[in-house]
Amino acid sequence: MRSLSFKQFALLAATAAVGTTTTSRSTTTFAFVPSSMVATRTRSARSNNHAIANNILRKSSSFRLQSTVEKRPEAEAEITEEQAGKKSLPKIIQGGMGIRISSWQLAREVARKGGLGVISGTAMDVVFVRTLQDGDPGGHFRRALATFPNQAMVQRALLKYYLPEGKSPHKPYRSLPMWSFQPPRQLEEAAILGNYCEVWLAKHDDDGTPIEGNGKVGINRLTKVAMPTIHSLYGSMLAGVDYVIMGAGIPTKIPGILDALAEGRDCSLSIEVAGASDEDADKYAMNFSPQAFWAETDTPDIAREPLQRPDFLPIVSSTTLAQSLIKRANGAGPTRGINGFVIELNTAGGHNAPPRGWKYEPNSEEPKYGEKDMVEVQKFAKVAKGLPYWFAGSYGRKEKLSEVLEGGGNGVQVGTLFALSDESGMDPSIKQQILSEIASGKHLQVYTDPAASPTGFPFKVLQIDVGNTLAVPEIYDTRPRVCNLGYLRVPYLEEDGKLAYKCPSEPVEDYVAKGGDFEATIGRKCLCNALCADAGFPQVRHIKDEETGEKKEFVEPGLVTVGDDVNQCASLLKQREDGTWGFSAADVVDYLLADLEEKEEVGSVQEQLKELRP
Numbered sequence: 001m002r003s004l005s006f007k008q009f010a011l012l013a014a015t016a017a018v019g020t021t022t023t024s025r026s027t028t029t030f031a032f033v034p035s036s037m038v039a040t041r042t043r044s045a046r047s048n049n050h051a052i053a054n055n056i057l058r059k060s061s062s063f064r065l066q067s068t069v070e071k072r073p074e075a076e077a078e079i080t081e082e083q084a085g086k087k088s089l090p091k092i093i094q095g096g097m098g099i100r101i102s103s104w105q106l107a108r109e110v111a112r113k114g115g116l117g118v119i120s121g122t123a124m125d126v127v128f129v130r131t132l133q134d135g136d137p138g139g140h141f142r143r144a145l146a147t148f149p150n151q152a153m154v155q156r157a158l159l160k161y162y163l164p165e166g167k168s169p170h171k172p173y174r175s176l177p178m179w180s181f182q183p184p185r186q187l188e189e190a191a192i193l194g195n196y197c198e199v200w201l202a203k204h205d206d207d208g209t210p211i212e213g214n215g216k217v218g219i220n221r222l223t224k225v226a227m228p229t230i231h232s233l234y235g236s237m238l239a240g241v242d243y244v245i246m247g248a249g250i251p252t253k254i255p256g257i258l259d260a261l262a263e264g265r266d267c268s269l270s271i272e273v274a275g276a277s278d279e280d281a282d283k284y285a286m287n288f289s290p291q292a293f294w295a296e297t298d299t300p301d302i303a304r305e306p307l308q309r310p311d312f313l314p315i316v317s318s319t320t321l322a323q324s325l326i327k328r329a330n331g332a333g334p335t336r337g338i339n340g341f342v343i344e345l346n347t348a349g350g351h352n353a354p355p356r357g358w359k360y361e362p363n364s365e366e367p368k369y370g371e372k373d374m375v376e377v378q379k380f381a382k383v384a385k386g387l388p389y390w391f392a393g394s395y396g397r398k399e400k401l402s403e404v405l406e407g408g409g410n411g412v413q414v415g416t417l418f419a420l421s422d423e424s425g426m427d428p429s430i431k432q433q434i435l436s437e438i439a440s441g442k443h444l445q446v447y448t449d450p451a452a453s454p455t456g457f458p459f460k461v462l463q464i465d466v467g468n469t470l471a472v473p474e475i476y477d478t479r480p481r482v483c484n485l486g487y488l489r490v491p492y493l494e495e496d497g498k499l500a501y502k503c504p505s506e507p508v509e510d511y512v513a514k515g516g517d518f519e520a521t522i523g524r525k526c527l528c529n530a531l532c533a534d535a536g537f538p539q540v541r542h543i544k545d546e547e548t549g550e551k552k553e554f555v556e557p558g559l560v561t562v563g564d565d566v567n568q569c570a571s572l573l574k575q576r577e578d579g580t581w582g583f584s585a586a587d588v589v590d591y592l593l594a595d596l597e598e599k600e601e602v603g604s605v606q607e608q609l610k611e612l613r614p
Helices: 006-016 043-059 062-069 081-087 104-112 124-133 137-145 151-161 185-202 229-238 254-262 290-295 319-328 377-384 398-406 428-439 473-478 508-513 527-534 566-571 585-611
Strands: 020-022 027-029 092-094 116-120 216-222 243-247 267-270 285-288 311-316 341-344 389-392 411-414 445-449 459-463 490-493 499-502 540-544 551-555
Touching (some): 092 104, 092 585, 104 185, 104 585, 124 527, 137 151, 185 229, 216 229, 243 341, 254 267, 254 311, 377 389, 389 398, 398 411, 398 585
Parallel strands (some): 092 116, 092 411, 243 311, 311 341, 341 389, 389 411
Antiparallel strands (some): 490 499, 540 551
């Protein structure tokens, strides 16, 4: 007979006190375990574990017990390769939050704990060059760059952007060109290098050895930020990324692109151009050839090396969209290159899918979501066609993981708790302001802003009136509008057929002059600059004062996005010796797994109890 730990004996004793429990499948009689069996430990420890057991059983429903009281087969059946793959799937996905909130430090810590750590691939070209201009603190990017297969490319980037002492906080960052259909070489290289570094760092310890544990590393991309997509994916695949997760759109072409990049083949991504005819639509695409790219640097062999094809998980908000992707995606295999789904509900942070039937109108109120916008775990199983799936959007509570697993899902994706953890890339001063507010007992509010994002998608905004944030009306009203990063600008054809770009967050007069509707500019916020500021990379501009004629320093404000359950962080908060508040990514993982582990331990004790029967 196997020996039981003291905690298991205590659990066993508490379980025995319950007597007989009947479920719809079977009846299990619990034998009495005398308290003398555990009397060798202290009374306080025995009492504590007895309370733990009673608390677990009190919270467990009969349905939850069904999986623990069924008789196990005498010998485990042979596990197929397909089943083995499913067993290795992560139960916890750390959400991809950007720009750079999902940093390599955060992704690495989650992967070390056995979850899927995810880096944000949004604007990694800007993050890359701004990190170098800040002096590359800690030397992390340079450590990753030393492993890149083309060192001439690395040296070009270092010579152009690396400042050993870091730039002055009063000077602007040196900018990259904005993305277009023919991006300059330096922009392509920055995107590839930046994504390579972020993934490589997430997959390696500081000494350069691969991280321990069974965790994987993924990259999150926004479908709406289309032009840098292929280069970002390629850079991450060169570093061995395991998963690609994409939302904020319908990414039907991504599976085929991943297939092509893994084999070193040419690929393209069509870009919608306003005003273009259906016949001309195919002319507008981002094209990329690995062979041509490396041939320009005299290293063509790099393109011939096959790359690991990462699993692709599109983010969906409805069963209809999931079905459409399975039918329309262009990847190989019976599921067309789709390897699973993340179902993201409307309480998640960042961009949300609009409610059914909703259409943006200037000065409209917060979008209202109803029953039609919800997705049930059990019902999604029929749509998934056997593919794994994870639920997101207020799933950052420990009981939620068990609920999804019991309903047939594979786990949860959690963003907000990780966004406010120690390892996230959020500017420490912004993070501390938020955590201090929560620690004080204040209940923070999150507003689903219908106008903030230039994409037209609703966007979650934390309503906090401290710090330099566009959520404060006075700061939004006085910010000089500019479009100088351009990730969300839209290509369109002018009357003479010339290709141009516009964004409703740019200066109003510029947008209107390009044929844009004035009302479309109302309430629009520059997410590109704001999200860079949230990650500690605010651009500095020198603006001419209209009254004095003198130039004044202007630092781009941020705009914090979190999910509706931001106040859930209170249960994890700890005050440090220096008076600051915080919690680690490991704390988040442990918290999310706690309910499941408690139930598994109850099941283990019940099984061992059977062995104690005469």
